[in-house]
Amino acid sequence: MSGGPVSLEKTPPENLPEGSAPDPAGPVHARRFWSGRRLPAVLVAAVVLGLVGVFVYDVAAVRAGRPAMHWRRGLAHELATRSLGDPWVITGAVVAVLAGVWLIALALTPGLRGVLPMRRDEPGVRAGLDRRAAALVLRDRAMEVPGVQSVRADVGRRRIRVRAQSHFRDLDDVRRDVGAALAESVRELGLARQPRLSVHVSRPAKK
Structure with a gap:
């Protein structure tokens, strides 16, 4: 062909x-090919690694006697003062949920629809x-x-x-x-x- x-x-x-040994007398059931999802995996890994690196650096700086970064103090203040009904809190929660649903869909679906x-x-x-x-x-x-x-x-x-x-x-x-x-x-x-x-x-x- x-x-x-x-x-x-x-x-x-x-x-x-286990239990799916091929039968030499007939064809074997063919399943769809799974995508490696390399780009989403690289993006998620890069974001997580960057956030973890920044937090570790800031914590180490505080342990060494330096003041915490301005953005971390501001973030802690916002989390302590804003209510759950605040529009920014709701927007952040919606974005996090959508990102989680997207990652779960990528993990559970084969992909490679072109094959x-x-x-x-x-x-x-x-x-x-x-x-x-x-x-x-x-x-x-x-x-x-x-x-x-x-x-x-x-x-x-x-x-x-x-x-x-x-x-x-x-x-x-x-x-x-x-x-x-x-x-x-x-x-x-x-x-x-x-x-x-x-x-x-x-x-x-x-x-």
């Missing part, structure tokens, strides 16, 4: 979850196909159908939408041929979950 990059990941048999898991026919090997590469393969296949002038393919995890324009032949015949060709192409992609195929054929707009 050609048409775009494929992600491969080797999973040693000893690292497979479609492929069938695991071999134990210990995972493969994924880029969605844009899959769309390119399907577009090129649809362009081979007689009467097709242009094609736009959108590949999702659950559905594939194809819009084609035909400058000759009956639209129903073109739609039938495009649907048959793409159905075979989708099977050849080897995806773990076969998306539903939706084909729409129309005439190009008159200029």
Whole structure:
């Protein structure tokens, strides 16, 4: 199969979850790829490290006999004098909650929506196909159908939408041929979950 990059990941048999040993007689269940979340992790680590470093430096300075930093004295005063109903306190709490929800969502969701898991026919090997590469393969296949002038393919995890324009032949015949060709192409992609195929054929707009 050609048409775009494929992600491969080797999973040693000893690292497979207990009770999910591959069956040599059939394909193994393919799960979505998880994103490394490198940018959010770096941002959170940098912010936490910076805050901890500043607080440690200030505490060490106070222990050495120097006065506390002006911002820490001001922060302590604000926390001691402002009530829970203060708009700034509420705004800070809302921002903290939203940031926490965002981090929890990143931790619990796989990410990498642009990579479609492929069938695991071999134990210990995972493969994924880029969605844009899959769309390119399907577009090129649809362009081979007689009467097709242009094609736009959108590949999702659950559905594939194809819009084609035909400058000759009956639209129903073109739609039938495009649907048959793409159905075979989708099977050849080897995806773990076969998306539903939706084909729409129309005439190009008159200029």
